[in-house]
Amino acid sequence: MKTAILFIFLISSFGISAQDISESEFKNSNWFTEINGGNIFKTDTIIISKLTNIEPKKYSHMRMFVEMDYLEADLFSALEFRKNDIYIQEIDKDACGFSYSETLKWEFDNETQILRFYKNDNLIAEYEIISQKTNFTEWSNKEEKPIEISANVLTLELIKLRK
Numbered sequence: 001m002k003t004a005i006l007f008i009f010l011i012s013s014f015g016i017s018a019q020d021i022s023e024s025e026f027k028n029s030n031w032f033t034e035i036n037g038g039n040i041f042k043t044d045t046i047i048i049s050k051l052t053n054i055e056p057k058k059y060s061h062m063r064m065f066v067e068m069d070y071l072e073a074d075l076f077s078a079l080e081f082r083k084n085d086i087y088i089q090e091i092d093k094d095a096c097g098f099s100y101s102e103t104l105k106w107e108f109d110n111e112t113q114i115l116r117f118y119k120n121d122n123l124i125a126e127y128e129i130i131s132q133k134t135n136f137t138e139w140s141n142k143e144e145k146p147i148e149i150s151a152n153v154l155t156l157e158l159i160k161l162r163k
């Protein structure tokens with residue numbers, strides 16, 4: 001009986017986690033979130049998403065329209081992870097413009113699944129990935145010559161570790 005309880009405890013301790021995520025998922029990639037740019041690091045939980053496998057590929061430059069439709073939000077933030085920097089833009093769908101932008105440093109620890117953000121070499125926030133899921137989405141414009149795009153959406157839920 002004790003062995004069975006120990007076995008169940010060990011299985012639940014390992015559980016299903018986001019351990020599949022690696023730094024390469026972030027490098028040179030674009031993510032988006034419903035959180036307004038200036039408030040991203042003030043919240044305890046962040047849900048970020050990125051489009052993958054956009055089809056047809058020739059429309060991948062229209063990614064932002066798909067993101068807006070997917071979020072169903074008038075205001076959202078685009079997170080452009082570069083090699084070491086992250087460029088954050090708040091996008092206003094109605095105004096078709098940007099109302100906030102900032103460039104920070106970032107790093108990801110593959111082992112601990114912790115994403116850290118730095119401003120002027122000072123740690124400003126760190127988040128642990130607690131879940132991940134992949135959905136499918138489709139988008140089309142309502143023009144004379146319709147464009148139809150489909151994509152997978154990888155979504156990560158991150159919880160703040162440091163206040």
